[in-house]
Amino acid sequence: MTLFEAILLTVITASTPLLIAAIGELVVERSGVLNLGVEGMMIMGAAVGIAAAITTGSSAFGVLAAVLAGMAMAALFALLTLGLATNQVAVGLALAIFGLGLSGVVGAPFVGVQREGIGAIAIPYLSDIPFIGPVLFAQDPFVYAAFALVAGVSWFLFRTRAGLVLRACGENHASAHALGHHVLRVRFLAVLFGGACAGLAGAYLSLVYTPFWTSGMTAGRGWIALAIVVFASWLPWRAAVGAYLFGGVTILQLHAQSAGVPLPTQLLAAMPYLITILVLVLVMRLRGGGAGPAALGQPFVPDR
Amino acid sequence: MTTPLLDAPLLDATGLVKRFGALLANDHVDLRVMPGEAHALLGENGAGKSTLVKMLYGLLQPEAGHIAWEGRPIHLPEPRAARALGIGMVFQHFSLFDNLTVAENVALALDAAEPVPRIAARLAEVSRAYGLPLEPAREVWRLSVGERQRIEIVRCLMQDPRLLILDEPTSVLTPQEAEGLFATLDRIRAEGRAVLYISHKLEEVRRLCETATILRHGRVVARTDPRTETAASLARMMVGSEVAALRHAAAPPEGPVRLSVRGLSVAPDDPHGVGLKDISLDLRRGEVLGIAGVAGNGQEALFAALSGEVLAPRAEQIILDGAAVGRADINARRRKGAAFVPEERLGHAAAPRLTLSDNALVSGHAASGMVRHGLLDRGRMLGWVDAVTRAFDVRKGPRDPEARALSGGNLQKFVVGREVLRKPGLLVVSQPTWGVDAGAAGLIRQALLDLARAGSAVLVISQDLDELLEMADRIAVLFHGTLSPAEPVAGLTREAIGLRMGGAA
């Protein structure tokens, strides 16, 4: 394996949690809901995932538990924002704070416990293709899941009736309601899906990427996933581009640190955050304003 | 149509009750629609028409009463159930999605899961059959209002309805577009489909319908054949009493020009909007100038430019009492004696969750002495509320309630009164009586006329042609951002104005 291949491989691993979380949030926002609590759902996924994996000794159980934890957090968010029509921005912030705290409590007994990460699965034949093979087809299952999510969500949103209804709820909930679509039900399911994705992304962090628990280990990835959705103009394949871009920046700064680039390591570590800001500005400048779902972030209370 | 079997009603609703908080929107309403009938549902704004049809379409649940379809009792938990029976509905405020295509918009209203390309093909077929041309792949925001309504109608027809409900369909159309709609409706009726036509426009109802149910304050007050009535007799049933005629001065005023606009062009502020193109007008002391036009032809841009919410490109494009104010902001114009009443009461003219005294401050902080050295004078703010309340008969519970606690008519009286009381030299008002009960509308119109007769200049932007014909000395028409020359009302006919509203002259 060449050095370049090795770097690409690590870029893909670093990008995968961002991509999974971003795709989930993309669906949520397409339905008209802004859930800022991705960070909180993600870290709960990480904590519950490793706790379940260590307790049961099964990585699969860990992943399942992480997904359920993300969904439980999302359900809490949905209860407040959809059931009680509360301000989505504020509840999203609350979810982030709450998740960071609760994950610390859940993860506390597991600090310092090392375990084997989930290994790679090479796809027969495909992984033998020179260059592309080892980079794309000899990865861990999460990477494949991320690919499948991008394709699946893209197909769902733009090729199925349910996807059309979901987009309609995000564009104009009053009209969708008038046509008899169940706006709150659609949004609830979308929020749950977002929670499941964030939980899965968290499981990736604690079960594969750094296979042990540290408090606050998401390190702002949930927030970067939110930025990726904006960058992607709410299109799944562009979210993939965005996620690999951010993953690339993360890996490059790590390589730069280890290669002894004469810059403070803190400056290099700040690069992903600074790039996020830069990208948010550039995207707004190039696109000349928001192109998000028209009803994004607005609470809906049906007359009955 | 004379066989006894067909005499059974298609739809028979009895004793429907619907309550919103303290408001009894429908009070034991009965409605019977016969097969193939064109049935009008008449009533003022707020009489309960929309509530009634939303219950018939499964969007609202009645608290009491029964609905029968072809003699069988039915329950409509959601619109899907209504559509399955053959009830279709065209909404007043279209239930369309601007960023989706025509075909996608249609697909969202169909219950069978059909792939969008197949829907597009069927759509083309139906729109051809009824003479309602539509391009399936276009996004809705690119379409005109008339085209948008076509989508609503076509997607109802694609479900082969037995009863088509239309909620105020002509309120957004030019008279000529409305004629096209009537032709379509005639064709739909010729196929034996019934039409339930909601309107407060009496001439339309007389032309189109053979039965009318009239609602007032949530109750059915009359059932009649509108063709045997006069517009005046229908209006009496709708309003309940004769509406007082306005006291109108005889001669159009010839005072000095107070507001002069020259060659004003403004780009639209969002890509879907309409801007202004080379607008010129003169408004004299003592005069009421009416700006007619169908919604979405630049009314918002005109109000924003005249008020200073959006600045004109050059100062001398707007002259107020001799001063070039095109580059002056809204408060500078207020200090020069101008006042403004925007179209939207809640959210634009007033903040819903703030008290009336705070809302008095919204337009009053610049020129009414409510603020000194940056500090609020709460006493003066309250005094202003009291003065408006007295002069405009604003009905409210506490002395200083939140704006959202007032009814539409009372809030409108407040936001108009808030400006009129300052005796402005120029008043620009948009849709002064939109959605307001007849009593409040009369009071507001009279106040505007009195203000003009006392020497102010009043500019009224309105989509209600009757209102303009009643109040204005001269009328100009706004179409696609251009303004026709203002002409004295005496020399104008409804037809002439209607043609201009459609861009035909």
Added chain:
Amino acid sequence: MRRLVLERRAETPWALTLASPLLAVGLTLVSAVLVFLAMGRDPLEALFVYFIMPVSDAWGLQEVAVKATPLVLIAVGLALCYRSNNWNIGAEGQFLMGAMAGGWLAVATHGTGAGAWLLPAMLVMGALGGALFALIPALLKTRFGANEILTSLMLVYVAELLLDWLVRGPWRDPQGFNMPQTVVFAPEATIPLLMEGGRLNLGTPIMLLVVVLAALLVARTLKGFEITLVGEAPRAARFAGFDAKRLTWTVFAIAGGLAGLAGVLEAAGTVRMLQPGLSPGYGFTAIIVAFLGRLNPVGCLVAGVFLAITFIGGENAQIMMQMPLDVTRVFQGLLLFYVLGCDTLLLYRVRWVRRAEA
């Protein structure tokens, strides 16, 4: 079958405005009991340690005031932001930036025996540093339309890393055994204590003054009205001739300035040096304080005191009952959920109704 229905209220009874945060606090206490039970602890003992012990003696009360000072200072600024729909969630970064800007003076003049000008200059530098740092997301929002939630949050990480670099690199105490921290500030660069031997310093009266000024601003001035109106009804604000973009700058500058002031007060008063763990998350907890205080300056004071108690209670519980510190954050998060949920009561009437049957 029964279902929950929200009915819009025409008017909010003022008693509810007071009752809703109290209800939220009550629900949090009930949840706390459940959490303690789930953790197998005696809930009464835990409640005592968390909520009663911190306020049961003079020392504890002082400690509460010391912790409440930064919380309230930051929350008052955030309340102004949130009132006007400006979602500044980067107060943690602005706090650190203020500490660094003020701390720079202390480090640079260390050992020179600077005069009485030093301390006021540090406070001004701190406020200025926080304000300028907060103006970055404001600028990006008004000039480019970039989402201020994300940009202000990203800058928190940047500020943390900058502080980390400074105290490990250029500003590290040469005699500090390689610890990542600056020198201990000289007495002339230290906020004076109110009482000899106590913990309270000048920061607390400054905080109280800020609360009074902010309360006056909100209730009695045109600027305060502008802040409220821009948040309540942006189009009405434009109709009133208010410039929402300029206001974004103003409130971000105020919030950043107050957070920066809190930062320098913390660095030069309570901690007396710069170090990476300078803030135990004050900037984020202040978000909860702002909402619990109903975005009202006086409310923020009350809410800040309450959250300060949970901070100290959390520390007590860690020492005395071996409970993880994160339990405090769980309570804080829960409290914010309840506050927001109870807010629905203000706008809507919640009713259970029987679903209409055929």
